[in-house]
Amino acid sequence: MAHWLAASRRVPLVVTAAVVAYAIAVVYVPQTHGAMSTDGSVSTAAHAADLVAGLGLLAAGGFALTELRARRIGLLACLAGVVWFAPDWDGWDAGPGLVRTLGAAAAPLFLALVFHLVTASAGRTRSAVIRGAVRAVYAIAAGMSLAVVLLRNPFLDPYCWRSCDANPLLLVSGVGTTRAVSHAAIGVEIALGLAVVALAAARAVRRLADLPMLIPAVIAGIAAVAHAGTVWENPLEGQHTGALQALYLVSACAIGALAVGTSWCVLRLRRTRDAVDRLASELAESPPPGGLQRALADALGDPVLTVHYWLPDAMSFVDEEGRPSPPPGPGSGRAVTSITRGGTPVAVVSSDPALLDGTDLENRIGSATRLAVENERLRAEVLARLAAVRDSRARIVGAADATRRQLERNLHDGAQQRLLALSYQLRLAHMEAVAEGDDDLAALLDTARDDAAAALEDLRHLAQGIYPAVLTEAGLEVALATLAETAALPVELVATSLSRLPATVETTAYAAIAEAIDDASLRGATFVTVSASREDDRLLIEVGDDGRERTAPLIEVDDRVGAIGGSADTGPTSLRAVLPCA
Template identity: 40%
Template structure:
């Protein structure tokens, strides 16, 4: 519901003043004989209730446009003033007054049950609100149709507008039943309020406490009044309870106003927060303590944003989830100089006070930025420690793999060669030359196979073509051996520092291996270029996507690139292919411009020889 603009608020306020003036005219000159001793307190009290609800409701409506509490307060105020129509000595006035007589109590129930949002969120809330409205205008309409009269103009206005002791006597059974239902409704309201209070956190209790307390007092006064009627207590006592309910109803909007004013006082405490941050010892715990004290929420948690890694971490540098915040929790993202620096996870009640949270964020911006930098350093240190552990583990695994390949491959062939040579030696002693010749040929084949396996093993450890001819020819050979169709669209025309060439080569090698294993791609495109002093290696495929940097191979690439001062970025939407981009600063390795390509790379024959 959109809040009214300035003109709309002025029109509603003018209508409220007119309704109050109309209520006074109806009470004093509507045709009934109302003594001044009763007219004055009745009019003053009801005008105070009506105008306070309308005024504070407009303020709450404009301040919280997404909240229905403000509109409900305005409606309640007009309902209080509208019931004065019964003071007009006419059939129309009587009918309107009767129909509006209890409406303000129904709106009050709606407001209290759904406070502070104004929205019924549970079945119990919705049922209570519906029952409250059914016991007001619809029930009054039934009584009106059953033949209620407007009374004699010479007496007091009907429908209990002026609070006076009722005539002694036995209560009507229908009225007793209605009052019992009203008492049950009041009990449901108290149960809802109690449950709301129990579930609320510290910050929410502080925000809703005055409003709920005032509403509970009104309900208790109404229950006392209706109980006195049901059990037949003397009318003079019932009058006291009725006046008490009206007086508390006047105070209740002031309790809501106090909540609004206290929010402004909380924002004024930001200056004290800045002083405390400057006077106390630095540190994340000190920062959190000050935020808790300023926001009045002991559950506040701070997460720091690391833009390069695209994630939030805690003060120790460990990744922390921020969304979804969980039930009863909310997240406020904090920025400084247009850049995100942190996120506050706090009680959902503070989401209704964005100005307070923003003021706190602005006041603590420098401290938050400092702690963010500390958290980033700690995160980097943790990553370095984890990277070292993974590098050691990877090196051990590589050594075990080389040992296994040598044992299962070339070593077995060389053992066979030794056996064949011994057999050939035995045949020479018996001069079986044909058998010796066959054994020697088999020995040569075994030696050739062992040489090929050793060459493949050496190429996997350290490709000779990369060392001899440079990155371009090595990438071309790598693409030709790929099980997935691959093409090198661009490569540096000269030589680069060895560390950069090796890192780029293994990035492409791992990218092709991942594409072959997981992407189901039809083609892989390899683009390697130097831009603004940075070697950019891009491997893109048209496969199924869904890759992530937590995989074993890509995690190793991240470590290798980090050791060279670079970084790895991955874009891999499901069904949209995978794009792997590695960036390696050339200056970080002490390199300048690419060196001229050696002659071996310019001569296809020599390049082919180097490849073998």
């Protein structure tokens, strides 16, 4: 392991040294060993743009190699910088034939490397589609390179405007074969250019933070397509036309901007790593309760970062508020980091893979920070259990209200109807006794009829107390008006214009107000004021009276309101309750 780590540390040094040597060769050789017939040699501006683009990629790659998380980006940028100068080696007038042939062969790989570099900017590629696209692009470019080496005779190529020496690796020579390879090269340039444009544009829509890298890639892809189309139209005109010079300058400037964007992405990764390190230190010292997710999101610059806490008893994940929150699955495009403590799962962090992948994040979270995460998990577990208790209480209250509604309906449809029928029969019997002149029987039936009417009225009051039918039929506003009319003391309704609310909310509000009115009557109040109004997604209830001060809170009201997630504040002669309506 130690040997592998030492070797991994030497890789950036070796690559950087090779990059520096290559850059020196690119600058030195044309000055001392003959001119070059290339796009970059047409003018001073083109030569400067050529060097800025290629050396910029090499410099960006070398900078990226210093960051462990960005070494893949660094290697791709270095390779892209090397291949960018491939047409220059192909156009080296005094160069060996083998060098020129290899330069021509390497040129088609440039757009493939740019394509791969764009995918690497989003972090480790997890999408099977993207991985397949990268392989396909490389396969097309490599096939084109092989065809250029083995099948293209520069003397027979109508698109060859440089010093077209013999190809020392040529296997098959023929006008038709060479033309076919040349036409295929133009088609490949168009296809790869469009692939770069499509990928970078799609990424730019979803990843605004990578725009400094993606916009130049789009421009470079468009310039490549335009260049291929222009060459197709003018195969024998040469590369010195104004249109082709302009396209080359646009392409070179875009690649230079791509190098700057690559360096910016690497710098962002470094800032993110430092921010996570600072966060780990802060969490180890004094972790703020309930602030881990926000702190991680701020540190990584990922506003949609989510921490999913594992509850071993429930065998499920919850968020920081205790709500169910399963982590994203494979193919979601999110990096998933599993945080463990003592081999036991604690949490899972889903984040943007381009900022810091799961392995890096887990490695940078020390043991002290894992303790903070464990504390957050315990807090989330407590909140989840509280939520489960609230849901259980709400279900109990809902079941009790449903039972009361059913009991009220049974009394209305059963006992009350029978008492009504009995009263009607007693009335008929009383009329018959009066008609027959049986005064004793008539008086007895009259007493029985009065008793039946009193029993019916008592039963109606009992049913109303169990559950007011008007609440189900007409809503809280009408039910409160009915309650005010039947109360034992004057009740003034203030601001009670309400639309229909969820049944549980209406029942709880009615029960709380009825309990407050009964309590006011027991304390000798002479009047009660009731206010019920909706504010956004909450129902605000206020009840006041002029009775004696309370000596104990309204426990039943507190329990009922709390069961549906509301809150109740009982004063000496007042009640204020807030009920959620959503």
